[in-house]
Amino acid sequence: MSRHLRIAAAQLGPLHRSDTRVDATQRLVNLLREAHTAGAKFVVFPELAFTTFFPRWWIEDQAEVDRLYFEETMPSAQTQPLFDEAKKLGIGFYIGYAEKTLEAGQVRRFNTAILVGPDGSIVGKYRKIHLPGHSDHKPQAAFQHLEKKYFEVGDLGFRVWKYMNTIAGMLICNDRRWPEAFRVLALQGAELVALGFNTPSENLHYPEPPALRVHHHLIMAQAMAFQNATWLVETAKCGFEDGFRMFGNSLIVAPTGEIVAKSVTEQDEVIAFNCDLDLAADLKRTMFDFARHRRPEHYKLIVERTGAEVTPANG
Numbered sequence: 464m465s466r467h468l469r470i471a472a473a474q475l476g477p478l479h480r481s482d483t484r485v486d487a488t489q490r491l492v493n494l495l496r497e498a499h500t501a502g503a504k505f506v507v508f509p510e511l512a513f514t515t516f517f518p519r520w521w522i523e524d525q526a527e528v529d530r531l532y533f534e535e536t537m538p539s540a541q542t543q544p545l546f547d548e549a550k551k552l553g554i555g556f557y558i559g560y561a562e563k564t565l566e567a568g569q570v571r572r573f574n575t576a577i578l579v580g581p582d583g584s585i586v587g588k589y590r591k592i593h594l595p596g597h598s599d600h601k602p603q604a605a606f607q608h609l610e611k612k613y614f615e616v617g618d619l620g621f622r623v624w625k626y627m628n629t630i631a632g633m634l635i636c637n638d639r640r641w642p643e644a645f646r647v648l649a650l651q652g653a654e655l656v657a658l659g660f661n662t663p664s665e666n667l668h669y670p671e672p673p674a675l676r677v678h679h680h681l682i683m684a685q686a687m688a689f690q691n692a693t694w695l696v697e698t699a700k701c702g703f704e705d706g707f708r709m710f711g712n713s714l715i716v717a718p719t720g721e722i723v724a725k726s727v728t729e730q731d732e733v734i735a736f737n738c739d740l741d742l743a744a745d746l747k748r749t750m751f752d753f754a755r756h757r758r759p760e761h762y763k764l765i766v767e768r769t770g771a772e773v774t775p776a777n778g
């Protein structure tokens with residue numbers, strides 16, 4: 464009998480600076496209930512799902528940033544209702560948040576996601592590795608993208624977990640632009656990749672039509688899912704947050720590269736699909752049988768070199 468898992472992407476519309484974690488958690492609980500009604504057993508929530516996308520703001524006072532946007536425990540008193548409801552409904556979930564932690568006497572801050580089992584236990588944690596944007600203040604820009612200021616590069620690597628009768632991995636937002644991230648998960652057997660995102664509709668660095676940004680989002684998702692023979696669920700936080708737009712287009716993509724479900728609004732919205740996990744396993748035995756077809760002896764530059772260098776074979 465083939466393995467199926469009904470999965471939902473629970474997209475969040477805007478969270479403004481004035482919205483509290485309690486407001487956000489209530490909306491997440493509402494989405495969870497809607498996903499349950501749709502029969503979902505696993506729900507993917509967005510990146511930094513409890514607050515507005517605060518890296519768009521330059522804030523001098525780190526104590527204020529910590530108080531407003533970072534979680535010292537997960538769950539906390541304010542976020543606990545989501546965990547309680549998920550456990551009650553027997554639903555597993557992925558969710559992103561800003562993590563502040565004390566390790567060996569050092570305060571550390573990460574853009575983090577966790578995988579929570581249907582029994583409410585935290586199964587796995589991932590700390591975002593590809594941090595986009597900048598760390599300096601750009602007062603001339605329409606908005607900031609200060610992930611390099613507010614977060615450290617994740618230190619937990621790209622891992623997978625045995626989870627709900629499959630092998631699941633986690634990524635966060637900008638990771639979806641880097642094939643290496645998916646390949647490292649696929650090399651550990653990932654059949655399902657969960658990813659939350661906040662992607663501004665405008666490009667901070669150079670003019671780019673918003674539709675082209677969505678186009679890139681779609682082609683990347685389809686290519687990454689197919690080339691790594693994995694189900695891929697990407698969930699947005701989107702809409703106008705205090706006037707700053709981020710696109711929706713939350714997706715569920717099959718290992719064949721086909722988009723099987725896509726959100727149509729930039730508001731709170733649930734999409735769901737009954738995913739045949741064996742489709743991933745089948746492709747891993749055939750077209751993408753890595754053991755038979757990969758040639759890592761010719762891929763050494765991938766880990767030896769970070770930036771491109773022009774090194775033509777003919778000098």
Ligand code: CDT
Pocket residue numbers: 510595596608635636637638640660661662663667
């Ligand atoms: N959250 C996040 O990683 N967003 C980035 C924006 C890149 S533009 C500085 C993304 O890749 O969608």
